[in-house]
Amino acid sequence: MDNEVSMTPPAPTPARALATEAVHAGRDDLASLGLHAPPLDLSTTYPSYDSRAEAERIDAFATTGARPDGPPVYARLDNPTTGRFETALARLEGTDSAVAFASGMAALTAVLLARASMGLRHVVAVRPLYGCSDHLLGAGLLGTEVTWTDPAGIADAIRPDTGLVMVETPANPTLAEIDIRAVAHSCGSVPLLVDNTFATPVLQRPVEHGARIVLHSATKYLGGHGDVMGGVVACDEEFAATLRQVRFATGGVLHPLAGYLLLRGLSTLPVRVRAASASAAELSRRLTADPRIARVHYPEIGGAMVSFEVYGDPHAVIAGVRLITPAVSLGSVDSLIQHPASISHRIVDEGDRQAAGVGDRLLRMSVGLEDVEDLWADLCQALSDGPLPQARTAERSARPTAGQPVRP
Numbered sequence: 023m024d025n026e027v028s029m030t031p032p033a034p035t036p037a038r039a040l041a042t043e044a045v046h047a048g049r050d051d052l053a054s055l056g057l058h059a060p061p062l063d064l065s066t067t068y069p070s071y072d073s074r075a076e077a078e079r080i081d082a083f084a085t086t087g088a089r090p091d092g093p094p095v096y097a098r099l100d101n102p103t104t105g106r107f108e109t110a111l112a113r114l115e116g117t118d119s120a121v122a123f124a125s126g127m128a129a130l131t132a133v134l135l136a137r138a139s140m141g142l143r144h145v146v147a148v149r150p151l152y153g154c155s156d157h158l159l160g161a162g163l164l165g166t167e168v169t170w171t172d173p174a175g176i177a178d179a180i181r182p183d184t185g186l187v188m189v190e191t192p193a194n195p196t197l198a199e200i201d202i203r204a205v206a207h208s209c210g211s212v213p214l215l216v217d218n219t220f221a222t223p224v225l226q227r228p229v230e231h232g233a234r235i236v237l238h239s240a241t242k243y244l245g246g247h248g249d250v251m252g253g254v255v256a257c258d259e260e261f262a263a264t265l266r267q268v269r270f271a272t273g274g275v276l277h278p279l280a281g282y283l284l285l286r287g288l289s290t291l292p293v294r295v296r297a298a299s300a301s302a303a304e305l306s307r308r309l310t311a312d313p314r315i316a317r318v319h320y321p322e323i324g325g326a327m328v329s330f331e332v333y334g335d336p337h338a339v340i341a342g343v344r345l346i347t348p349a350v351s352l353g354s355v356d357s358l359i360q361h362p363a364s365i366s367h368r369i370v371d372e373g374d375r376q377a378a379g380v381g382d383r384l385l386r387m388s389v390g391l392e393d394v395e396d397l398w399a400d401l402c403q404a405l406s407d408g409p410l411p412q413a414r415t416a417e418r419s420a421r422p423t424a425g426q427p428v429r430p
Contacts, residue, residue: 024069026313034212037241038264040114040223040292041292041293042222043110043113043328044114044288044289044291044292044413045108045289045292046051047109047110047113047114047288047350048060048107048108048109048110048113048136048285048288049106049110049285056364060106060282060285060380061103061277062103062279062365063094063100063102063278063329064278064279064297065094065097065122065331066096067096068093068095068096069328070093070095070178073078076095079092079095080090081094082113083095083099083267083270084267086263087262087263087264087265087266087267088259088263088266089105089411090265090271093302095314097278098247098269098273098275099270099276100266101275102278102283103278103279103281103285104122104275104276104278104280104281104283105281106284106285107120107122107254107276107281107285107288108120108121108122108254108281110285110288111238111244111245111256111284111288112256113231114223114227114231114288114291115218115223115227115228115256116223116227116229116237116267117229117236117256117257117258118257118258118259118262119256119257119258119259119261119262120254120256120257121255121257121262121265121266121269122240122252122254122274122275122276122281122284123252123253123254123255123269123274123276123424124251124252124253124274124275124277124375125239125241125251125252125274126152126219126237126238126239126240126241126242126252126282127154127155127158127239127253128253128274129237129239129253129254129255129274130155130158130160130239131164131272131274132255132265132268132269132272132274133215133235133237133255133265134158134166135164135268135272136261136264136268137185137213138165138166138185138187139166139264139268140185141183142183142184142185142186143166143167143183143185144166144167144168144169144181144183144184144185144186145159145166145167145168145169145185145186145188146168146169146171146175146176146179146180146184146186146187146188146212146398147159147168147169147170147171147187147188147189147376148170148171148172148173148188148189148190148200148205148302149170149193149301149374150190150193150194150195150196150198150367150380151188151190151193151194151196151217151367152194152217152219152239152323153362153366153368153370154369155188155190155217155354155369156367156374157367157369157370159188160370160371160374162203164169164264167253170374173189173200173201173204173205173208174208175208176208176271177208177209179208180209180212183317184212185212185213186213186215186216186235187205187208187209187212187213187214187215188215188217189202189205189214189215189216189217190216190217190219190220191216191217191220191221192220192221192321192323192325192327192387193220194217194219194220194334194362194365194366195237195327195329195362195367195380195384196319196329196379196380196384196387197220197319197320197321197325197328197329198319198379199321199322199323199357201255202214202216202226202228202231202232202233203231205232206231206232206233207232209232212260212314213234213235214228214232214233214235215233215234215235215236215237216233216235216236216237217235217237217238217239218237218238218243219237219238219239219243219288219353220242220243220321220325220327220413221323221325221351222238222243222244222291222295223231223291223297223423224291224295225295225323225324225325226293226323227301228330229256234257234258234261235255235256235261236255236256236257237253237254237255237258238253238254238255238256239252239417240252240254240284241253241351241353242251242351242352242353242354243281243291243294243295243352243353244284244287244288244291244353245284245287245353245356246287246290246291246294246353246356247283247287247353247354248351248354248355248356249283250280250283250284250287251280252280252284253354254276254278254282254284257356258353260336266371287291292343294355294391295325295326297389298324298326298389298390298392299324299326299389300394301325301389301390301394301397302324302325302326302328302387302389303320303324304394304398305328305389305394305397305398305401306318306320306328307388308398309328309330309401312405314332314334314405315331315332315333316332316333316383317330317331318330318331325388326353326388326389326390327352327386327387327388328362328386328389329384329385329386329387330384330385330387331381331383331384332385332405334381334405335359335384335415336382336383336384336385337361337364339359339385339405340359340360340361340385340404340405341371342403342404342405343359343400343401343404344400344403344404345357345392345396345397345399345400346358346359346387346397346400346401346404347359348360348418350365351364351388352386352388353388353418353425354388354390354393355390356390356391356392357384357387357388357389357390357392357397358387358388358390359387359388360385361384361385361386361388361420362380362384362385362388363375363380363381363382366386367380370425
C-alpha cells in the first residue's frame, strides 16, 4: 500500500511516557486507515502522470531537503515505511526529525559530509569511539581532519572550521561515561554529536542535555534481534533536510524492510533494555567479586553492556563459552561476547587503542534476555582455567570501583 501515510510530519501529539511512545509513535494514523499493523511498502518507484508537478516537487526537494508533499517519488528520496521509523525514533529522542540510513557508519558518513559541504571539515572527538568511527575520522577518508582530546580539552581544540564535536557515552567498549551537559557547554556554537547506541533513549536522551545531533547504529538495540542493519540520526529539521539531500545524492538509504523491522523493534525497546540491564547489573556485581577478573567496567547509567578484564587468556574465554555467542555487534535478545582488540577495535592504531583503555585482556559482553543464572554458569565455565592471583584483593582495594553500586 503506497498511499497509506502522508510524507509530511504528523501533527504534534500530547506528551506520553516513553513506553507508550515506543508502541504508538509512527503508527498514530493506522486506526483511521483501518489497519492494525504498519504496512510495508517495497516500491522502488511510484507512478505520476503530471511530470510538470513532479519536476516542481523534485526542485523543491533539491532546494530545501524537506520531505515531498503528496505520494512518494522514488525510494532513494523517501519511503513511507522508513518514514514511520524516522518519526518514531525522533519522538523517542525528543527531536524534530530523524533521518535513517543503511547502517550506522552510513549515518555518520552523511553527518560528516553535510558539515564538510559547509566548509566545516574539522572534527573534535573524544576516545574511545566505536572502532570504525575512530578509523573513519582518523584516516581522513572523507577529507575531514580530527583532533583527539579529552572532555576537558574540547573548548581549546575548537577552531573556526570545526563542524562537529563527537563523543560516545557510554563508550564502546570501555563503557566510559561523559557529562553531556558539560561537554555541550564546552562546544559553544559547534554542534555536539552523541553516539547513543549503547544507552538508547530508554536510558538517556542527549538533546535534553544540550546535544544537537544523536547517532544510533540501529543494528543494535533499536532492531534488537540481530536480523536488521541500519543507522539513524536524530536532530532538528534544518539539519535533517541537509542529511536527506546527502542521502539522496550518495544512496545510503535504509531498505523499507529494514525500516519495518526497526519500527517493530522500537515497540519492545524499553522492555528489552530494562530486562537486559537488570541481568547485566547482576553479572557486573558477580564479576567484580570473582578472583579471575582483574577489573569490571559497568556504567553508572546502567545498561545491558558489561566489559571486563581477565587475568588469564581472553581468547580462551571466547573459545570457551557455549550459551553466549562469540560474535561482533551487540544489542540482540541473545548474549554476545567479543575481544575488542582483535575485532571491533582492531582497525584502531594499537597505541591509540591502548591509551583509550582498550587493552589486550578486555572482553565486551552484550547481555541478552536469557536467565541470568544460565549466563553466569556459562561465564564461570569459560573462565574456569583462569589464574587466581594471590594479591588480587590488595590490587582491587587500590583501584577505582567499577560503576555504580549494584543491587543483588
